Amino acid sequence: MPIYEYVAVEGGCPVCRKGFELRRPVSRPALTQCPVCRGPVKKVISSVNTPAISKPLSVSDAKKAGFAVYEKRDKGVYEKL
Template identity: 60%
Template structure:
């Protein structure tokens, strides 16, 4: 089941949100269910938030030595269309 994030539609107004939905909360829900429209605690309106996605970053390009240590086969171009192992 995916994890969805929700936040109050009025996070700065304590009259229209509780401390949970004003700060935002996560909820695990099946994909086929509709998005929440109200906070389960205070019943005030909430909206679904698009989360940031964590992706790995390569900070430096692989060297030939790093590629070999990682188990890759390193090829070097010799002629037109001819490659040879290093």
């Protein structure tokens, strides 16, 4: 189930003013009221969590992670390092 974020449209209680997250099935419609104070809320777009890579992966890092590393030698010919 995805996690949706909601925030108060105007006023609201301390919960919806700060915003809250809620796990809901995709098939259910978006909330229109805060579950605590019944004030109007709107769904907000969440930021996407992507891993930050600080340096390019080296051949030794890839091998330690269990990957096979190949290098192109000729047209259609690869050699395992």
